[in-house]
Amino acid sequence: MSRTVSSWILSSARNSIVLQGKGRLYSICIPNRNKIKWKLLFSKTCLYPAGSCSLDNTFTLKKAFRHTSTEEEQFSFQLSPSQINDILRAGELSHKILHLNGKNANSVLRFESNQLASNTPTEDRRSAATCLQTKGMMFGVFDGHAGSACAQAVSERLLHYIAVSLMSRQTLEEIELAVECMKPVLPILQWHKHPSDMEYREITSQYFESLRVYWQHLLDLDAEPGFSLEEAMICAFKRLDSDISLEVQAPQENELMRNIALQVAFSGATACVAHVDGVHLHVANTGDCRAILGVLEEDGTWSTLPLTRDHNAFDESEVRRLKREHPRSEEKTLFVNDRLLGILIPSRAFGDVQLKWSKELQHSVLENSCDVEALNIYQYVPPNYHTPPYLTAEPEVTYHKLRSKDKFLVIASDGLWEMLSNEKVVKLVAGHLAELNVQKPQLAFEKPVNLGYMHHLLVQRKNRGIASLDQNIATHLIRHAIGSNEYGEVDQEKLAAMLTLPEDLARMYRDDITVTVVYFNSETIENYYRNN
Secondary structure, three states, rough: OOOHHHHHHHHHHHHOOOOOOOOOOOEEEEOOOOOOEEEEOOOOOOOOOOOOOOOOOOOOOOOOOOOOOOOOOOOOOOOHHHHHHHHHHHOEEEEOOOOOOEEEOOOOOEEEEEEEEOOOOOOOOEEEEEEEEOOOOOOOOOOEEEEOOOHHHHHHHHHHHHHHHHHHHHHHHHHHHHHHOOOOOOOEEEOOOOOOOOOOHHHHHHHHHHHHHHHHHHHHHOOOOOHHHHHHHHHHHEEEHHHHHHHHOOOOHHHHHHHHHHHHHHHHEEEEEEEEEEEEEEEEOOOEEEEEEEEEEOOOOOEEEEEOOOOEEHHHHHHHHHHHHOOHHHHOOOOOOOOOOOOOOOOOEEEEEHOOHHHHHHHHHHHOOOOOOOOOOOOOOOOOOOOOOOOOOOOEEEEOOOOOOOEEEEEEEEEHHHOOHHHHHHHHHHHOOOOOOOOOOOOOOOOOHHHHHHHHHHHHHHHHHHHOOOOHHHHHHHHHHHHHHOOOOOOHHHHHHHHHOOOOOOHHHHEEEEEEEEEEEEEHHHHHHHHO
């Protein structure tokens, strides 16, 4: 990004009309990689009185680096390389799987993750956990809208619901007996978290009770639960969304817990969760987060295998599904300006009860609530709202049997995919992987040596140094997503400008970005096929 472009960003922002309001919805046109796209812009207000828990207590850009408004007199897009790295690496998380004497070999070798906020605070969330009572590991990315409350709740709860859905009757009975006898409960998950990842500790007891009611329901089934993994993931997604809806309708004396339940139900979140058990990979997706596989072919080239599809107006099967579920008289109003009822881009999501409940139920719940405007709850019934629900949290589940050539899985929120194609992401991860495998790069000479060949080798060495700047692959992807120029190279000035965009402007140029990359253990996968 040239200084001319940087100046244009600032001047155009200062000359534009600033939209303001409390909890209202605005549609704004934003430039995005030479395309015009429409996004949602929600104003932010304080959710809780001073001294109480904040829903958005996650890392944000350091105020020393990021401006709060384009109206600031001392406005600069300049950052030093170390400042850029500090911002990009603030949310890094990595975990390597330990293998003890070759026993209990895991098909997951390690995973690396990172987040970068555009909204203040970020509305994205992520989760990673090892199943302790069942087999496998789970990884999730959650993209919130109208606030972070729903994404936060889903990131804390969904993996527990999936794990419980997979448990045997005996394990569920042991856990229920422990609760009844007030004894320690068997741990269900081992979480792998970043220090900044928060929890709703004030409402943990309610979340646990809802989970307990769910496993009691499973125990009430006549036969062994016996869900397949696909069935378990679908059931878990739908049950959690149902619980989110029921919890906000239940009487609640604790005002803080009541406010959180309202905030969760009236905001929304898309979700993409991967479950890896040996060579068995299942990916459940609701909304427009995305998961892809990086595949190393026999000829040494890399290919991309998409495991999800975006649920929105651009997906013909989604449009057909919604038309089947509603009267023919609503066909022309289901999607307006490529949005569900003219409101929401994703056509599947958790929460968002405004697009699921009847008008009467919405009015009843909000009428008995405190100041919903102070809670930043978006109150609006769209025109042509006749046959709810229009939105579902039911996921599509994809199964893939891992092969030794499947090297890594990338799960990310749409903030990454708006900037980088599937193929570009795989290329970047593959290149980064190759760089890490090179111990001491040396110049190799071929005869005859000419100036052109020397220049080629020097460029290779320079690029190798740049590529190795980030040890965490998620950081590497984020750096390229917001800093790449038209040639696919990271432009330091553009990168600095994108990171210093003020809060009233950043969302017009980039979304929150959350990335998790899971590397597979090819040797373990090969051993599976060798032994079976």
